[in-house]
Amino acid sequence: MTRLSPTRRLQAAAVAAAAIAAGTLVAAAPAAQAARPGAHCTTPKLAAGWYGDNQARLQQLIDRYGSCNPYRPGREKPVAVFDWDNTVVKNDVGDATMFWLLRNGKIRQPAGGDWTTTSRYLTPAAAQALATACGPLARPGAPLPTGTPAGAPCADELNAVYGTAATRTGAAAFAGWDHRTIEPAYAWLPQLTQGWTASEVRGFAAAARTENLAAPVGTKQQVGTTTATGWVRYYDQQRDLVKGLQKAGFDVWISSASPQPVVEVWAQGVGVKADHVIGIRNTTRNGKLTAHLQGCGSVKDGADTMITYIDGKRCWINKAVFGVRGPAAEKVQPASRRQVFAAGDSDTDISFLRDATALRLVVNRNKNELMCRAYDNSDGKWIVNPMFIEPKKQKTSPYPCSTTGYTDHDGTAGPVRRGDTSVIPDQTDSVFQN
Known part of the structure; x- marks a missing residue:
């Protein structure tokens, strides 16, 4: 502990007394306040494994905005x-779930067999391709047997529309959307979970999570007649x-x-x-x-x-x-x-x-x-x-x-523009690993 000389202690006392008199300093904070939460907290330190000075930059963020610096009772959390x-x-947990749904037959035939009810952006070509591949397999509202040999063409068509935004024959699957507010293929996955409860979908996701975390890195899985990524970390x-x-x-x-x-x-x-x-x-x-x-x-x-x-x-x-x-x-x-x-x-x-x-x-x-x-x-x-x-x-x-x-x-x-509308010049890729 740093000790002050008698002269410095007197100077400090005089400054404090003046501040109290001026009303800018509260005298004699209670002991309970001195022990308030955060007063002597320890700022977490990040583990290694980052590129360049990224770990240091992230640590600076924590040091600056974390609850230890400074402690302010009642402040909003950053x-x-x-x-x-x-x-x-x-990898992609949405993809992992979609593949699980297809392998386990959990996507339902839409009402009336009309696939346009699953997305306002689905093209007539895609709706017809899905109706042809999936229509005969199940009544409206019933799960499609996409995990069986008979349901493989349906699984392939669903997977193509979801994964490539096109039918198996290459026709555009979606049209007419705002490219800054929605991606129809991304939105289609939750739309395909219609008829299930949120709790049931969480169960499907949990099963897919268990499989994908257990699978070795690089694993491929069979979905319909094709293969797809089968692991997540x-x-x-x-x-x-x-x-x-x-x-x-x-x-x-x-x-x-x-x-x-x-x-x-x-x-x-x-x-x-x-x-x-x-x-x-x-x-x-x-x-x-x-x-x-x-x-x-x-x-x-x-x-x-x-x-x-x-x-x-x-x-x-x-x-x-x-x-x-x-x-x-x-x-x-x-x-x-x-x-x-x-x-x-x-x-x-x-x-x-x-x-x-x-x-x-x-x-x-x-x-x-x-x-x-x-x-x-x-x-x-x-x-x-x-x-x-x-x-x-x-x-x-x-x-x-x-x-x-x-x-x-x-x-x-x-062109990509900055906030002031000036154009960003072409950039060289400089952060990578060989």
Whole structure:
């Protein structure tokens, strides 16, 4: 303990007395106050395994915004938001669930055998292809036997529409959507869970989770007559980061374009509870999920035009985390009502990443708009890390930031622009592992 000289003690006492007289210092704080929670807390330290100085930058975030620095009774917790698929885990838990549903025959024949009731964006060509492959297999409302040899063509058609946004013959499966608020193929998975309860879907997701975590890295599984990825892993570094942020007093959320019940199951593995998960949310009828989706901002329930995707993620975070209602939820909020930290891996995450006020972590999967903004790093708040498992090699050509890196609402490509509308020049991929 540092000791003051008698002279310094007298000087300090005089300064304190003057401050008390001026009303700027409270005299003789009670012993109970001195022992308040957080007064002598220990800031969590992150484990190793990060690229470059990323661990140090993340630790600085925790040190600056954590509950130990400084302790302020009653203050709002700083918010951190993570994307899920390929950000916190390797591979896609929505895909893992879809493949499980197909292998186990859990997708229902739509009402009247009309597949357009499953998505407002489904094209006539896709609806006809699905009706041809699946129509004879089950009555309306009954599960399709997609895990049997007889149901394999139906499984293949469903998997093609979901995975490639096209039929097996190559016809476009979806049309007419806003490319900044929804991805119809992503939305189609929760829509295909119609007729089940949320609890039942959580059970399906839990079964898929058990299989995919037990399967060796690189496993392929049979789905219909084709093969698909059959494994998922949590990233140790991200699990440690989530745990560290929580211990430091951050309010940690997950925002994902996978179905709500599915992400709820997986998020438990990093200590995030269901009430802090924002996935694609179905509407319900009589306790069962429908093929319609909950809305956000100016979008009403059942309109099926906005999910947790690009600008839709911003809206849903503003609504679920910060309590913003109505059209205002679609707008960028004041800094005091935004997350201080965000993490993502794809162009689907760009809006909520840009909203983060202190630090933005990007897992490099070579996505054009995201990497253009991250490498441009115009405000110094972006950090890039290679994928923690099977990282991608360096992209050989520059990112086309100045020409086609941005996808507009109608799907047209254009240059990526900064907040001041200036165009970001093409960027070289510089964070990778050989």
